Amino acid sequence: MSYPKKLKRGLEDLSPLFQTATRPQTLEEARPQSWLAPAGTILAIGRGDGSNFSAASLLAGMLFPCEKDGPRAPLLLTITDGVSIPAAPQPQGGLYRCPLSWTAFRRLCASTESSRLAAPLDLSRNVVLDFDLRIGFPEEALLPLLDKCLFWAQPAFENLSAIYKLIKSAAGLNPSLECYLVYEGAPRDSQGEFVFEKLAGMCSQHLGINLTWLGSVWTDEKNGGLASDLRLEHLWLKPVEKALAPEKIQLLRFAAAPPAEEGV
Amino acid sequence: MKGTPFYQVRQGDALSLLELTALINQALIALYPGTSLDETLTPLYGAEDSFFISRADRTECIWVCISPEPLSAETLGPILKRAAEAEFRAREFRSSMEQERKRGEFLVSVFAAQIPEDLRKALGDCGPHWSFFEYMLLQSETDEGIALKKIEIVSPPVPLQRGIPIPPSSGRDTRLSPEELNALIDLSLGLELRSRGLPWEGPVNGRDIDA
Structure with missing residues (x-):
């Protein structure tokens, strides 16, 4: 007796960890389909020492492809020192980009500017925060705002320790935060999977938090470009639960209608 | 003792009980200024390079480890x-x-002959009940032996307050517990070994203390 329609499931259906190696794709090919990303999402990318900044920046532009290049293109806030007043975001590479310091970020979220508060709330624009894990940041101000956090992991103790500590902070400040891991390095010897398995085990055992694996990004020595085995669609498997705290509303208001020159 | 060169403890060097007692007492005096505990310390449990000591009133338990490397x-x-x-x-x-x-x-209390700069930050995350010391042994002028002359408290940077309870195994404290730091070091060590093509056999002891 045969069962031609019997559903076949294997380990590869449970996790990308068990999937057989496929042809590496360019980073751009990892772009998810446009129907996946909901609007009004605040997502952070935490990078480490010496991480491939251009890759992280490029990745930020791929997370919300449906709005890219359009009037509702996502706002990429890059946290950097010395920018105390955020200027009007500038369109570049399909995104609106705006550098600002953590101090400016805190002021932005705590702003009570009456003209902005009076404006109707527009949740159509997504926000990506790109920050360096090494620079001291206001966890208590940042973490409660986030819907998702993507960690850019490298094979270094400092970086892995910083990632774990941030996830541990999130366990207390924002237990519903979804955490994802991208590994910077070639997939040989399954180093990325090794890092993910160990970190995910720690997060599960000590913090009760699930870490989701998105894949690896590396420099393709043959072509000189970036290659990846990313599965960014995993970012949007779970719907974003929007709890609109006042600070989060302020950030989304800024994203929807940023000031021209006056700052916050 | 002026101008005497540093004596770097080599791997395998053993400290005498007297030197060890001096080392621990200096550390405790540094932690608790104005206090001399040399008569109140009682070894409870011994191992190759670690042992328990407790105060005579048995209200405090200190685990000491000496790392000659x-x-x-x-x-x-x-x-x-x-x-x-x-x-x-x-x-x-x-x-x-x-x-x-x-x-x-x-x-x-962990005593080590040298604590690299890049490790000091990580040690600060171990929690307030941990203290790390970098020690140096100086050669005496008469070459009759080595004498302990310097101890630097690496972490914590300020003397501990008395009355720190045994930390709970879980909670919302974002500092890394020894188990978490241990797991991260296991992970880093595993990556290092794998990058060299060496087999990774998991944690050193191969067992979970709290299991």
Whole structure:
């Protein structure tokens, strides 16, 4: 007796960890389909020492492809020192980009500017925060705002320790935060999977938090470009639960209608 | 002792009991200024390079580890594992204290011949009940032997306050527990070994203290 329609499931259906190696794709090919990303999402990318900044920046532009290049293109806030007043975001590479310091970020979220508060709330624009894990940041101000956090992991103790500590902070400040891991390095010897398995085990055992694996990004020595085995669609498997705290509303208001020159 | 060169403890060098006592006492005096505890310390449990001591009134339990090698991710891993085991025993110790209506406390002191700069930040995350010391042994003028002359408190940077309870195994404290730091070091060590093509055999002791 045969069962031609019997559903076949294997380990590869449970996790990308068990999937057989496929042809590496360019980073751009990892772009998810446009129907996946909901609007009004605040997502952070935490990078480490010496991480491939251009890759992280490029990745930020791929997370919300449906709005890219359009009037509702996502706002990429890059946290950097010395920018105390955020200027009007500038369109570049399909995104609106705006550098600002953590101090400016805190002021932005705590702003009570009456003209902005009076404006109707527009949740159509997504926000990506790109920050360096090494620079001291206001966890208590940042973490409660986030819907998702993507960690850019490298094979270094400092970086892995910083990632774990941030996830541990999130366990207390924002237990519903979804955490994802991208590994910077070639997939040989399954180093990325090794890092993910160990970190995910720690997060599960000590913090009760699930870490989701998105894949690896590396420099393709043959072509000189970036290659990846990313599965960014995993970012949007779970719907974003929007709890609109006042600070989060302020950030989304800024994203929807940023000031021209006056700052916050 | 002026102008005498540093004496770097070599791997395999053993400290005499006298030197060890001096080392620990200096550390405790540094932690508790104005206090001399040399007559109150009682060895409770001995091992190759670690042992328990307690105050005479048995209200405090201190786990001491001496590392003659420079501290590194590789040498710290086994130390953390043994400390975790010691903390497990200290919880039992605390239970017995509570039965006697006394307050049991647990401190960890790690002495190392050298603590690299890049490791110091990580050590600061171990929690307030951990203290790390970098020690140097100076050669005496008469070459009759080595004498302990310098101890630097690496972490914590300020003297500990007395009365630190044994930390709970879980909670919202974002500092890394010894178990978490240990696991991160295991992970880093595993990556290092794998990058060299060496097999990774998992944690040194191969068992979970709290299991």
